[in-house]
Amino acid sequence: MGLKDLIVRSGPKASEQYECAPHVKWRLLEGRVVLIDTNEGLFMHLNDVGSNIWQGLDGQKSVDQMISDLDNAFDAPSHRLRKHVLKFLRKLSLMELIRKVESPTV
Amino acid sequence: MMMAHRTEPLPQELETMAGSGSLTICMVEDHDEAYHAWKKAGFENRILLHFDAHIDFAWIAPTPDTLLEQPRLADVFSTLHRTPFWRLSEQTEEERTHLGNYIHQAIRANIVREFIWVYPEDPDQAEQARAVRSTLESLAAVAPQLFQLFRPADTGCFEGRIYGKRFLAIPYSAFSMQAFEEAVLLDIDLDFFIIRSLYSRHYPYADLRTPSFWLSPAEFVARLHASGLRYEFVTLAYSVEEGYTPLRLKFLGMELAQRLVRLLSAEEESRFEALRGLFSPIPKRDPESAVRRLEELIEDHPNDAALRFNLAMLLLERNDIPRAADQYRKAIEDDPTYRTRYNHPGPALLDLGLRREARDSCERMKKLDPHNPHFRLFEFETLIAEKDWAQAILLGKELLKDGVDHRVVRLGLAECCLQLHRYHEAWAALGPDPYMWASTPGYEIRYLWLKARVAEPLKRYEDALTCYHKLIGHGEHTPGLHLALARLYLRKRNFFKVRRHLAKAIRLAILARMLRWWRPQAIWDSKT
Numbered sequence: 001m002g003l004k005d006l007i008v009r010s011g012p013k014a015s016e017q018y019e020c021a022p023h024v025k026w027r028l029l030e031g032r033v034v035l036i037d038t039n040e041g042l043f044m045h046l047n048d049v050g051s052n053i054w055q056g057l058d059g060q061k062s063v064d065q066m067i068s069d070l071d072n073a074f075d076a077p078s079h080r081l082r083k084h085v086l087k088f089l090r091k092l093s094l095m096e097l098i099r100k101v102e103s104p105t106v
Numbered sequence: 107m108m109m110a111h112r113t114e115p116l117p118q119e120l121e122t123m124a125g126s127g128s129l130t131i132c133m134v135e136d137h138d139e140a141y142h143a144w145k146k147a148g149f150e151n152r153i154l155l156h157f158d159a160h161i162d163f164a165w166i167a168p169t170p171d172t173l174l175e176q177p178r179l180a181d182v183f184s185t186l187h188r189t190p191f192w193r194l195s196e197q198t199e200e201e202r203t204h205l206g207n208y209i210h211q212a213i214r215a216n217i218v219r220e221f222i223w224v225y226p227e228d229p230d231q232a233e234q235a236r237a238v239r240s241t242l243e244s245l246a247a248v249a250p251q252l253f254q255l256f257r258p259a260d261t262g263c264f265e266g267r268i269y270g271k272r273f274l275a276i277p278y279s280a281f282s283m284q285a286f287e288e289a290v291l292l293d294i295d296l297d298f299f300i301i302r303s304l305y306s307r308h309y310p311y312a313d314l315r316t317p318s319f320w321l322s323p324a325e326f327v328a329r330l331h332a333s334g335l336r337y338e339f340v341t342l343a344y345s346v347e348e349g350y351t352p353l354r355l356k357f358l359g360m361e362l363a364q365r366l367v368r369l370l371s372a373e374e375e376s377r378f379e380a381l382r383g384l385f386s387p388i389p390k391r392d393p394e395s396a397v398r399r400l401e402e403l404i405e406d407h408p409n410d411a412a413l414r415f416n417l418a419m420l421l422l423e424r425n426d427i428p429r430a431a432d433q434y435r436k437a438i439e440d441d442p443t444y445r446t447r448y449n450h451p452g453p454a455l456l457d458l459g460l461r462r463e464a465r466d467s468c469e470r471m472k473k474l475d476p477h478n479p480h481f482r483l484f485e486f487e488t489l490i491a492e493k494d495w496a497q498a499i500l501l502g503k504e505l506l507k508d509g510v511d512h513r514v515v516r517l518g519l520a521e522c523c524l525q526l527h528r529y530h531e532a533w534a535a536l537g538p539d540p541y542m543w544a545s546t547p548g549y550e551i552r553y554l555w556l557k558a559r560v561a562e563p564l565k566r567y568e569d570a571l572t573c574y575h576k577l578i579g580h581g582e583h584t585p586g587l588h589l590a591l592a593r594l595y596l597r598k599r600n601f602f603k604v605r606r607h608l609a610k611a612i613r614l615a616i617l618a619r620m621l622r623w624w625r626p627q628a629i630w631d632s633k634t
Contacts, residue, residue, distance in 0.1 A: 025171070025174060041583075095603070096600075
């Protein structure tokens with residue numbers, strides 16, 4: 001275990017695509033995402049911004065695209081939005097609620 | 107529990123008209139088959155009168171979908187708050203129905219709108235009521251919002267509400283005081299007649315070393331008729347296969363069914379009386395005359411397996427092995443269900459920790475049926491109980507080679523190999539698919555624990571992680587489980603999860619003792 005491992009886990013990159021992990025069950029209720037991590041037995045609900053980000057995790061859009069979509073939807077400075085989205089995605093990734101979509105090798 | 111739902115209809119002569127309405131009697135081996143019979147018959151909103159030495163009610167945790175199906179966010183929180191037990195299993199509630207919880211499922215499916223449990227009458231009423239109260243309170247403690255238990259009366263009657271539906275637990279003596287304005291679903295377990303004291307050290311079994319019954323079917327039916335109770339559908343469970351009803355007393359079920367339908371002929375009365383006489387303590391018939399009487403009856407009824415089996419047991423007690431073996435052979439020819447794992451009290455005695463008595467019982471039965479595969483299985487279990495791992499491995503492998511691919515063999519073999527650090531053999535014994543043979547929740551949990559413990563030393567970390575996650579899905583939250591998860595996430599360098607699981611392990615280790623003191627042990631499954 002070294003510094004490299006920690007760097008690898010440091011967070012999602014702008015070009016990467018993410019999707020919801022298969023063991024996570026979720027539903028949109030009254031504009032908010034309610035989710036259950038069946039692996040860990042955890043129930044969670046997200047706020048408006050979190051729900052918006054979660055719905056963008058379709059495995060198609062890159063993190064960059066998601067940020068620009070949110071930039072249009074929310075009235076917040078771009079650099080702050082970017083920082084918060086990346087931090088949120090990192091946490092979701094550490095909790096294993098989302099997984100990276102591997103791009104097909106050419 | 108995923109199991110074959112087998113319903114044995116009575117012989118045609120018993121499915122007859124009784125009184126003014128038609129009476130259907132459904133005789134089953136495992137009591138949960140009653141639920142499937144009610145469902146098949148299309149019953150709704152009925153009063154269930156459950157005569158049993160066990161409540162057969164345990165909570166079935168809902169699936170995550172139940173939570174996500176709620177229409178509003180407020181309903182999600184309210185459901186989460188009201189139902190403090192969740193099992194994040196992929197199996198549906200229906201699939202998790204077994205003989206310890208089928209009444210829960212019947213209530214949820216709206217078959218039952220009122221559940222009345224009639225428990226056996228014991229001379230020590232206060233002690234009996236205490237045992238019942240303890241069972242009910244532990245059920246209510248798990249889900250206080252779903253099971254409200256009101257203050258019990260002095261008579262041993264307990265009233266409450268389960269999912270808002272009326273619940274009553276009453277002793278046998280109080281049942282005739284109840285007035286029913288409609289026909290009820292009559293649900294009887296044969297162990298009601300056999301297990302008397304719900305607080306005895308043998309419970310949930312009867313005292314298997316001296317099988318007897320405290321209530322005869324004749325008295326029961328007479329009281330039932332005198333009470334004016336109306337019933338059209340009766341489910342009657344033998345419960346031999348789990349060891350609750352000793353096989354020698356299985357005839358009580360047939361007697362009861364026949365009495366519920368019609369009056370017995372003098373000849374039938376005398377046959378059942380002879381069988382019952384074998385178990386009554388006073389006046390005890392001398393063995394010689396009991397054997398003679400059974401032999402006379404067998405001459406008239408050569409195909410009666412109950413007579414032959416009981417005669418075989420009497421002869422075995424007298425060490426007359428050739429005659430006993432002959433009667434036993436004829437009994438199992440007439441009724442193959444008499445060649446069961448539970449045709450001697452050994453397995454139940456082993457469950458009670460009475461290893462010497464269990465082994466003696468098995469050795470005795472072996473004299474009659476040396477090639478019965480159930481006995482080798484029993485011997486295998488005994489070796490494991492005695493921690494003779496090497497011998498158990500040899501016997502387990504032999505059993506698998508002979509085609510006895512029973513879950514007991516696979517799990518036992520894996521455990522023995524694990525104890526001797528033979529991980530590859532343990533992995534092979536467990537096999538690839540847990541759901542092929544690990545059909546009951548208990549076995550499934552044991553399977554997952556074993557597989558995870560074997561996977562770790564074999565460096566199959568992902569497999570181990572999957573098993574531990576499935577265990578969480580089964581409601582297993584122990585410090586050991588979270589510690590193991592922390593260890594595995596450390597290997598994956600996910601320090602976020604390591605911290606979380608370590609914190610959970612520590613919290614659970616500290617709180618477990620306090621929780622045990624604070625509220626009674628939750629009964630998830632009252633029987634299995």
